[in-house]
Amino acid sequence: MxxxxxxxxxxxxxxxxxxxxxxxxxxxxxxxxxxxxxxxxxxxxxxxxxxxxxxxxxxxxxxxxxxxxxxxxxxxxxxxxxxxxxxxxxxxxxxxxxxxxxGVLFQELEMRKKKLQSEGLFATDKKRPIPAVPYRIGLITSDTGAAITDLVHVIRRRSPMTHILLYPSVVQGTNAAQSMIQALRYFNSRNDLSTVIIGRGGGSFEDLFCFNDEELVREVARSRYPIISAVGHESDTVLTDFAADLRAPTPTAAGELATRHVQDLVRDVDDTVGNMRHTMQGVLEDYSKELDMFHDALLRTNPVLCLEKRQDQLQDMAKRLLQAKTSYFTEKEHALALFYHKLEASNPLGILQKGYAVVQKAGGVVTDSRELKPGDRVSMRFLHGQARSVIEQAFEEEETDGIQGL
Known part of the structure; x- marks a missing residue:
């Protein structure tokens, strides 16, 4: 042929x-x-x-x-x-x-989902936060697929200080669920993990169905570490997504959700230092004000300082009293001198010094010539000594008669 x-x-x-x-x-x-x-x-x-x-x-x-x-x-x-x-x-x-x-698988999946949900395995209040700065991340996926390559690349790019621990697992087929259960139990036996990521790349409904295994879902729910489920693409949904603490639409997205970019951390540290500096500056200013208040209060209540202050006040008062006394006596001395001059001006003896005499008749001072008549005996007092005279004639009008004025 x-x-x-x-x-x-x-x-x-x-x-x-x-x-x-x-x-x-x-x-x-x-x-x-x-x-x-x-x-x-x-x-x-x-x-x-x-x-x-x-x-x-x-x-x-x-x-x-x-x-x-x-x-x-x-x-x-x-x-x-x-x-x-x-x-x-x-x-x-x-x-x-x-x-x-x-279909048969769909009905089986819905029944399993309702059962696990009724037991509280998917409760949102049981979800734990994903550590922002993980020390070590455990990966449960195939060591040959694109998922592990993307995950490692994203984690190392965003958080180079984070350690990565891979547990190679079967993620498709009959033995896949048990393989991933063993990986979870191994990670839960360690004490040095921060987060666990379980997942794989996209595939058919049957390819991803192992992530709906009841025992695997229960193992995810009871994990001691927060778990991110990253199975398939954004439109793919499996039961481990509901049991995990966080669902990532893709393995690449899981790497981003599990880490914070190192540059963001640096900015956070800078912001924190700035806030701390600002806060400490405010606290120090408040303490400084309180210290000033205590210092002022101490100055007001310190006995030694109070005595010194009173001593200064007494010295000031003594100084002002001395000044007042000096001013008072000076003023009085001046007034007394003025009064003395006035008194001197009105002292008869002062007039006698000028050559005048005081004429007395019968013990009284004669101030008018009309009080005298011829034959009256009078006494005359001079500055030094006295004399007695007999009046020969008295004149009402002033007559010099050869007597010169003083």
Whole structure:
């Protein structure tokens, strides 16, 4: 028999499938296990049952924009079976997809979620804060996938002082849950961790289903260390997301949520030092004011200082009293001298010094010539001595009669 090429056999299978009456127009019922829509609107997904998986492609936008949220639901997909020779694959080229009812895995998952939720494993009040500056982060993921590469890169870039401890685990398949449980128990036996990150990159509903394992979810909930669950992409949700202390949409995001950038820490330290300096300055100013108040109070109540102050006051008073006394006596001395001069001016003896005499008659002072008549005896008092005379004649009018005035 003449041999045929690989392309020829592939194209022949493609023609057979296209011409088959049953396969050219068929509706297939299965559980939606993955769904991806490209920017051009092409949809790639899979449907499955208990023993088989069928790849599907729809070269138009799905009528239900939220179809990805129905992963795990049972769907009816209409279209034709076609071959893809380049990949030696057959697939269902779909033109319609309709929700039918929840699939077996989806129903199992919902029942498990309600059970664990009723036990309080997902309670928000049990969530613990993630340390801002972790000393060591434990990673539970595959050591060969893209997730570990992204995680290590992000953590080392943001927080180079943080230690990383990887426990290589199976993150897909039958043994995955037990592998991750062993990793969690190992980390919980240590005393030097800050945070644990458990997760993997994206995958189908079946690929990620191991993160819905009941025993694994319980182990996550009882962990002594805060746990970040980072499974798949942002639209993927598993039960470990609810049991963990924090859910990250992607492994890369988990690395960012688990650490603070070293530059942010430096800024925080600078701000803290500035705030402390400002606070201490305020405290010192307050203490300085209080110290001044105590000092003033001490000055007011110190006996020695009070005596010195009273002594100064007494000295000042004595000085002012001396000044007042001097001023008083000076004033009185001046007044006395003035009074003396006035007294001297009115002293008869002072007049006698000028040559005048005091004329007395019968013990009385004669001040008017009309009091005298011829023959009266009078006495005259001079500054020095006395004399007696007899009046010969008295004149009413002033007559000099040869007597010169003094």
């Amino acid at each position: 003449h041999p045929v090429s690989v392309s020829e056999i592939g194209n022949y299978i493609k023609k057979v499938l296209r011409d088959d009456l049953l396969l050219s127009n068929v509706t297939v019922r299965g559980e939606l296990s993955s769904f991806t829509e490209t920017a051009r609107g092409h949809c790639f997904f899979r449907i499955k049952d208990a023993s088989a998986v069928l790849k599907c492609v729809m070269f138009k936008r799905c009528s239900d924009p939220h179809m990805k949220e129905h992963i795990g639901m049972e769907v009816d997909v209409g279209g034709r079976i076609g071959a893809y020779p380049a990949g030696s694959e057959y697939q269902l080229i779909a033109d319609s997809i309709v929700l039918h009812q929840p």
